[in-house]
Amino acid sequence: MAVRDLSVLLGVILIVIMLIIPLPTAMLDFLIIINISLALVIILVAMNTKEPLQFSIFPTLLLLVTLFRLGLNVSTTRSILGEANAGNVIDTFGNFVVGGNALVGFVVFLILIVIQFLVITKGAERVSEVGARFTLDAMPGKQMSIDADLNAGMISDAEAKARxxxxxxxADFYGSMDGASKFVKGDAIAGIVIVIINLLFGLIIGMSQMGMDLSTAAGTYTLLTVGDGLVSQIPALLISTATGIVVTRAASEGNLGHDITKQLLAYPKMLYIAGGTIFLLGVITPISPLFTIPISLALLFGGYFLSKNEKDDHLNEEQPEEEEQPDDMKSPESVVSLLQIDPIxxxxxxGLIPLADANQGGDLLDRVVMIRRQMALELGMIVPVIRIRDNIQLQPNEYTIKIKGNEIARGELLLDHYMAMSPGVDDESIVGVDTxxxxxxxxALWIGEDMKEQAELSGYTVVDPPSVVSTHLTEVIKRHAHELLGRQETKQLxxxxKETYPALVEEVTPNTLSTGEIQRVLTNLLKENISIRNLPxxxxxxxxxxxxxxxxDLVTEYVRQALSRQISKQMTTPGEPMYVITLSGSVEKKVADSVQQTEHGNFVSMDPNDSQRILESAAGExxxxSQMGQVPVILCSPAVRMYVRQLLERYLPHVPILSYNExxxxIEVQSVGVVNVE
Structure with missing residues (x-):
């Protein structure tokens, strides 16, 4: 067993011994000094903790220290009444500290009792009681907050467990402190009772058993009693103060001394006012200037010194960041900023800097704002902030688009040209750079300003470079919207x-579905270019x-059917029928028979030859x-829609696949092709 464990056990055994066995006065002196030292250590530790849980053993320690002090009271009472002698320490407090005047000592003792019992102990007891009640009442809300942060992906499982x-x-600490504060209150009451016992029974024993007269007995036992009371009540007062510090301590960045000096001296101008007030007291009133002037000067100098430091700190903060960069780069924490990956x-x-430079007429930043607004209207999602920057490693006229750090698309622009796209029949008179x-x-072609009007007359679609970039960026965001919708973005939606449909949201999350499961449904919709704007x-x-x-995946199918009106409107042109490609009965049967059910979901496990023939037939249709100028749509039964999607999404990712229920x-539907493998 460790030495620390043995010392605590021996201490508890010693307390029991003090209650039963008489101790020599030398041992009492030694234990009294230990009691005072222990009280000093406890109050210093309480002052240096940043939050109450750093001193979580305090309630138990309070019980042990109170029991130790009461054991000392029993031993000293035994010595006072039995021998009229309680050792050197108590005698010193009775004679030296109170000047040998028993009445003065008794008054000082009573004042200490009043301060401890009515002021410190009473206040600490009330704070402990209220703190315990508020902590217990706040527990459900704090637990729900942790669950919400965990579901949103803001914290890990380990962080949630620690919180x-x-x-x-x-909760345990404040509950224990609520009970432990009663020990301090009881200790104060016990101190009063012990003093009364020592006085009354000391007089009786002194006169009846030791042959003292009344004045000698009164002087002897009063001084010993007062000395014993002071010896026990000074550590008790320190412990009571430590109790008040612990229960009133809020979590902060520093210890008590740091917080007091930082917050009390946070306003140097107030020291000027206080110093001026004290100076006027010395001048106007009969109070001697000998006392007021030094104090007022100290306050004024302190205000000036703090104001000067505040100005220096403000100037240091305004220095350019480039000057601080070398020191920051040397710090080990500087690497953390490099881990950040921008969503887009x-x-x-x-060579493309004029696109983004407003001073050169570039409007790319305004176009990006419009793209984010357009995505909110079309897809119903909040597109993250797009980071725009130049890169000297690229070719002068080249640009790249990255999603979460990975390059997704690349393009090249000619700023002094226009991009012309043929209507299907090329005009040989339109010449330019092929692209x-x-x-x-x-x-398409990059054409000059002189060719622009002629190309438009020939039916070409002519766009300027900023429009080419914004269109490209818009399409990339649409295709990868499901990658941009994470748990945090889902939590925002x-x-x-919840602001307008609180009951609906509370029914769905967090009890029925987690944030991650809701995100899965929304990303499934976005992956097939279905807007999630209609969240209700x-x-x-x-x-x-x-x-x-x-x-x-199955829940997503139910959601798609609920969005049938939106999907129908998205896939059709007003006044025209929907041209679709259907699946033959044999193909749907093959797909349905190939579905494998597992505990993690269902998937298609089809013979490679069959899946290849289905794919070739679908691609051909x-x-x-597309060559007929129609948007291809594949239509199938609801039972197999998501499995057909699984089968074709890698090779035909942009072909919509709908079910009859969607x-x-x-809607007028016209079948113009059939996917068949026979």
Whole structure:
């Protein structure tokens, strides 16, 4: 067993011995000094803690110290009444400290009792009681806050566990302090009772057993009693003060001394006012200037010194960041900033700087703002801030678009040219630099200003470089919107919806579905270019089906059916029928028979030859429909829609795949092809 453990056990055993066995006066002197030292250590530790939990053993320590002090009181009372002698320490306090005047000592003792019992102990007891009640009342809210942060991905499981443990420890601590403060109150009452016993029974024993007269007995036992009271009440007063410090201590960055000096001296002008007031007291009133002038000068000098330091700190903060950079770069924490990855980055070569420089007429920043607004209206999601910067490693006229640090797209611009895209029939008189339109991969030409009007007359679509960039950026964001919607972004959307539909949100999350599961449904929709702006309908469906299954792909199918009107409008042109490619019965049967069910969800496990034939047939039909100038749409039954999507999404990612339940009844559907493998 460790020496520390043995010392605590021996200390408890010693307390029991003091209650039973008489101790020599030398041992009492030694233990009294230990009691005073222990009280000093406790109050100093209490002053240097930053938050109460750093001194979590205090309630138990308070009990042990109180019991130790009461054990000393019993031993000293035994010595006072039995031998009229309680050792050198008590005799010194009775004669030297109070000047040998028993009445003065008794008055001082009573004042200490009043201060401890009515002021410090009473206040600490009330603060402990209120602190325990408020901590217990706040526990459910704090637990819910931790669960919300965990579901939003803001903290890890380990951090959530640590925060829960801290909340539990705080509740236990304040509950224990509420009870432990009663020890201090009882100790003060016991001190009064012990003093009365020592006085009354000391007089009786002195006169009846030791042959003293009344004046001798009164003088002897009064001094010993007062000395014993002072010896016990001074450490008790320190412990009571430590109790008040601990229970009134709020979590902060420094210890008590640091916080007091920092906050009390935070306003140097107030020291000027206080110093001037004290100076006037010495001048106007009969108070001697000998005392007021030094104090007022000290306050005025302190105010001047603090004001000067405040100005110096302000000047240091205004220095350029470049001067502080070398020191910052040397610090180990400087590496943390390098870990940040921007959700979307647009980098360009130095030749394209005029695009983003407003002084040179560039409006790229304004276009980016409009793109984010457009995405909010079309897709219903908040696009993260797009980081725009130049990159000298790129070619002068080149730009790249990155999603979460990975390059997704690349393009090249000629700022003094226009991009012209053919209407299908090329005009040989239109000449320029061959290129590829970056957003859709169509062949195009870079033409000069002199060719612009002629190209427009020939039916070419002519756009300027900023429009090319903004169109490309818009399409990249649309295609990768599901990657940009994380748990934090989902939490923002849920919180926004909760402002107008609180009951709906509370039914769905966090009890039915977590933030991660809601995110899975929303990303499934965005992956197929379905807007999530109509969150109320989406959450109504989640409330209906979220408790029935944890397969979020299946829940997504229910949500798509609830959004049938939106999907139908998105896929059709007013006044025209919807041209679709259907699946033959044999293909749907093959897909349905290939579905494998697992505890993690369902997936298609089809023979590679069959899947290849289905893919080739679907690709051929969609190509044929595209050549006819129609947008290809594949239509199938609801039971197999998501499995057909799984089968084709890698090779035909931009072809919409709908089920019959996702179309409104008034939509005119015209089948122009069939996917068949026979």
């Amino acid at each position: 829960r443990e801290k909340i539990e420890k705080e 980055e647009f980098e360009f070569g130095y 590829i339109e970056p957003a859709f991969g169509l062949p 849920v919180d926004h919806l 309908i989406i959450f109504e469906t989640l409330a209906d089906y979220g408790h029935m299954t944890k397969d979020m 969609t190509d044929r429909l 179309l409104e009844a008034d």
